[in-house]
Structures are given as structure tokens and as C-alpha cells.
Amino acid sequence: MKNISCHVQRFNNVKVFVVFFDDLRAADEKPRGDCIQCGCPTSWYNFNGRCYKYILTPQKWFGAQVHCASMGANLVSIHSSHEQTFVTALISSFDPSERPTWIGFNDLFQEGRWTWSDGSEVNFVFWSTGEPNGGTGQNCVLNWGTNWKWIDYPCSYSFPFVCTLS
Numbered sequence: 001m002k003n004i005s006c007h008v009q010r011f012n013n014v015k016v017f018v019v020f021f022d023d024l025r026a027a028d029e030k031p032r033g034d035c036i037q038c039g040c041p042t043s044w045y046n047f048n049g050r051c052y053k054y055i056l057t058p059q060k061w062f063g064a065q066v067h068c069a070s071m072g073a074n075l076v077s078i079h080s081s082h083e084q085t086f087v088t089a090l091i092s093s094f095d096p097s098e099r100p101t102w103i104g105f106n107d108l109f110q111e112g113r114w115t116w117s118d119g120s121e122v123n124f125v126f127w128s129t130g131e132p133n134g135g136t137g138q139n140c141v142l143n144w145g146t147n148w149k150w151i152d153y154p155c156s157y158s159f160p161f162v163c164t165l166s
């Protein structure tokens with residue numbers, strides 16, 4: 001019984017894997033194994049050994065982080081252009097309308113000092129032109145669907161988000 005199918009898709013000229021569920025009711029056979037979900041729990045997706053999950057239900061940034069933490073995860077941290085492309089492809093595959101999506105980047109603790117909520121090193125940024133520009137009024141970061149770059153935004157707005165297992 002096959003309940004998932006995997007497709008290779010090009011996004012910004014980078015080859016990524018996208019998984020589609022054909023029949024979630026057939027879940028008595030665990031959908032793991034030979035593709036992108038390898039090593040990840042059901043409905044999490046693997047990129048370079050980490051597991052990612054897209055959450056469609058909008059939440060404020062703090063609520064999103066708490067939701068991720070309730071699953072032993074954090075809001076996603078992004079460390080390369082390939083990872084940025086994977087996360088964006090994951091979002092697009094679940095949400096064709098490509099709404100902006102919270103990521104774990106923030107300067108909540110010290111204005112202008114951007115950190116990841118999972119504590120990982122900041123070794124890659126993908127700011128949109130002119131960003132960040134919100135000062136103390138905008139301390140959380142969205143992956144913005146128009147060009148899929150990052151903008152700072154007020155943390156009190158609700159958006160979908162991506163979690164990553166630690």
C-alpha cells in the first residue's frame with residue numbers, strides 16, 4: 001500500500017523534493033522510508049537530516065514558538081540558501097497562495113541583535129531589500145511570499161509557520 005508519493009520539483013532552479021499525501025486514511029502503514037520523509041515522523045519532511053513541518057493555522061509569533069515547542073521543536077532556523085529554498089518549497093507545496101510565514105529569527109532580547117529561537121548560530125541571512133526596518137516595533141521575522149525573502153514584522157500578528165525538530 002502506497003500512501004505517499006514523492007516528486008522532484010525545481011524551485012528557483014534548485015532541485016527539491018515535494019511530498020504529496022494520496023490518502024491519509026491509509027496511515028496504518030507508516031509513511032516512512034524511501035524519500036524525503038526518511039527518518040522524520042509522519043507529516044514532517046527531511047532536509048539534510050533535519051525534520052520540518054508546515055503549520056497552516058495562523059498564530060502570533062510567540063504562540064507559534066510554543067506550538068513548535070509542544071512537539072519538541074522550535075520555529076525553523078535557516079542556515080543556507082538551499083535550506084531557504086527547501087523551506088519555501090515546503091510552504092508553497094502546502095499553501096499555493098504563499099502567505100507570509102513566521103520563522104524563528106528575532107531581535108526580541110536586544111534591539112538589532114538577531115538570533116534564532118533554537119539558539120543556533122546566525123550564519124546566513126536573507127533580508128529583503130531595505131529590511132530590517134521596524135526597530136523596536138518589529139522584532140519577529142517573516143519569510144515573505146512575494147519574493148520569499150525576510151522582513152521584520154510585529155510579533156503580535158498571526159501567520160502560518162514552520163517548525164523544525166531539534
Ligand SMILES: [Ca+2]
Pocket residue numbers: 107111112134135136137138139140152
Ligand atoms: Ca527590532
